[in-house]
Structures are given as structure tokens and as C-alpha cells.
Amino acid sequence: MKFMGYRRSNGTVGIRNHVIIIPSVVCANRVARGISQLVTGTTWIEHQHGCTQLGADAALTRRVLVAHGTHPNVCGVVIVGLGCETLRAQDMAAEIKETCPDKPVHLVIIQDEGGSVKAIAAGASAAQEIVGGASSMKRTQSDVAELILGTECGGSDACSGISANPALGVACDLLIDAGGSVILAETTELIGAEHLIAARAVSEQVTARCYDVIRRCEDSAKAMGVDMRGGQPTPGNIEGGLSSIEEKSLGCIYKAGTKPLQDVIDYAMPVTKKGLIWMDTPGQDIEQLTGMVAGGCHIIVFTTGRGTCCGSPIAPAIKVATNTEIFEKMKDNMDMNAGTIITGHESIREVGKRIFEEVVQVASGKLVKAESLGFNDFAIKRIGPSM
């Protein structure tokens, strides 16, 4: 099956053609936003990190930021640094340029420019030129086998495991059969169901990884010395009928369809294999979204029962409502309704096919509601303290 994408010179394909403004450090957020506000056709991110970080924690933040520059959905980058931070903007710009030699990458250092106003001006001038080049690029025919789909559920309720997640599972199976890759994530929301996914692992090594990441996740919850309930599942999940993390996870796991589990990878690591991949992310929606996109996912299908609006700055998130009430109530933010399964108007299989067809449409350029409303949510999982 085909879609229309942007072919990059390194052979990858993108489904969007973003020009992104990336601050290397929290201190550069306002300037990054200012650049993007001046230049139509750009997007920007904000984050809380980039300085006084150590070791693996610093490396992880850097990897996520760089990956949002090298991502195939991104046509060009302006990187903004303050000038004194731990994660130096010039190093990240060089790394993006080395990975993608034909991608325009412009560097702005606020201290060198002489302050924020001049830095915004310099960045906007460069961004404008990049946007001009981006606007004349054309989509060409590509195969869905090249797509990496991220699955996510947020604001889950009891319908999630009955309607939207099983339907998403059907869509995932269809994409995997067509040669693509699918990411299952939010490790916390597999506690209680891990044996079901581990049973589908292609090797003993992958099986062992499944139980390792669950144990690590559950141990870190227990280390807080409290009952996890209330943090996970959340008060909204509980109001929606989910009584325990086990119940939530058993409903979440339907998202993954029925195909064998090829690998278990760490947060924000690149997805390199075809088929179903488990990425170890937290259950926090935005940290998960950011990690999957950093791993290369082009597009996300995001099921929700309580209703959520969020979106990645560079990858479209298709919102699928688990019930008709929330689809109607939050129509501005919902793309599809799986509540027809609850009312009996459609089967799980029919909605699953519809989701797959929508994925192809969105990959070819159709905007999702989170995009048209400008949601550019971004959050990086931290594994160490700021010093």
C-alpha cells in the first residue's frame, strides 16, 4: 500500500516537512518560541533541561533533542543555545549536520548574538530561508512498509480495553503485515499483563528483557513507599472504571495487536526492526510521545476515554475516542470515534480497518486536530538529578 511522503537524501521518508526551532537548554526556550512566532511554517519545542546534567542523564536529553532534528519528518532546523550550557548547541548542531548532511541546520547562540532580541532576529532570518526551501519540496509515492507507528493510550477509561485499543490492535496488525513497524510503550501500563506480551517474544533474550523492564519499573514505583494507585491508574482512570493497574494494563495491551514481539528497546532508542517493538517509556503521555518520536516514529495513534488534546511538534497524533460521549463532547480534539463498537454500530475489525486507512491518509498529508490546533507538547524522561 502506498502513501505520499517526503524522500530524504539519506533514503528515509518523512510524512511532514517541518522546520523546527530547538532550544539546547531551558534558558533558550523564550528565544526559540520567539523565532517560531515570527516565521509562519515553523514549529518549536520547549523543555526544562540541558544544563547541570550528568552522565547518562545528559546523554539521554541530548539524544532526544538531536533526534528531533535528524527526524525524517523534519526538513530543517534552527538550534538555539544560550552559550554556557552543558548540552552545547554547537555540538548538537554539528551532530545533526553529520547525520543529515543535506538538511539545513542553523545555529544561534544568544550570548554571541548579543541578547534575546538579536538572537530572535538572527534565528527568524535563517528560519525564513529554510521555510522558503521547504515550501517548494514535493511529496512522492512511498510504501507504508517504511512507516513507524507509535501506539499510545491516555486518559484511559474502562472502554479503552473494549473498543479503541482492540481496534488499534487490528490496525497495527495490518501495518505489520504490510511490512511496517509498530511501537508499544508505556511500560507501567503493562504491569499485570506483561506475561501476555512476553509470551509473544521471538527469542528467550527478548522474553527476559520484557520481565527486566517491568521489574525495574515496578521497583521504582515501590521505592516511593506508597500504593501506586492514584498515580497509576490516575484519578481520572479510576473515575472511568479502572480499579487497578492490572486492569488498566490488560486493556492497554490490546493496542499491540497479535503479532510477535521482535525487540524491547530503551527510551528514545532508534527503532531499527520491522514488526512489533516494545519501547520502555513511562506512562506519562508526553514523555512517552517524545520518546517514541525520538526513536523515529512518524505517526501516532492515540486512544482516549477521558479525553486528551496533546500532540507532538513533528509527528501527527490521531486521537481515537473510546466512547461516543467523549467523541462528541471534545469534538475539536478527537479525530475518530471507536465508541461505535460499544453501541454495536461497528465491529472491532471495521474500526481497525478505518484506523489503518486514516493512518495512510494522515501520512499523505491530512492534518489531525492536534496539528491544526498547534499542540507541540514535549517532555523528556529524566534519569538523573539536575546538579
Next chain:
Amino acid sequence: MATKKAIVMEGNDNVATVVEPIEAPGEIVVEAAGDKIVVHITDNIPFGHKFAIRDIPEGSLILKYGEPIGLARIDIKAGEHVHVHNLESKRGRGDQ
């Protein structure tokens, strides 16, 4: 599924999930493993919440999707609301 008020996910489940709010007292017929079970509802069950389709003694597993979702904190009678007040999770218990 169109006319069902409550769904039993797998045959060996001892709870059903309602797809419309249910007011007590009332009678609901659910299907489990091909059998029809008539359950007398004694609590109001909000949309998406669960009720027991069989008696669940204190300490027993509560099953949904054919898998444990927790333990009964107290004796639960068929028709009662099953949720955080009488279902104890066994995972992520840093308090135990």
C-alpha cells in the same frame, strides 16, 4: 453487543463491565462462556464500572479478560459494585 448493558470479557471472569449507567435495584442478564446469567444489581453502577456476576469471597482473585485484576478485600456478593473500595491491587504496592 448493541443491546447489551454489560459485557463479560472472557468466560471465566467474575465481573461484568457496564456500557451504560445502571441504577439499583435491577436485573441484568449477562453472557459468560455461552451461558446466560441473571444478576440482581444491588448498587448503582456508573458507566464503565464493574459489578460481580458471581459471589467473590474475601481474598479471592477478581478476574477480567480471563486474568487477575486484583483481590477481593471483603466478601463481595453477585450484583455489587466492584471497584477500589473492595478490590485490592497486588502490583506497585510500595506501602506493603
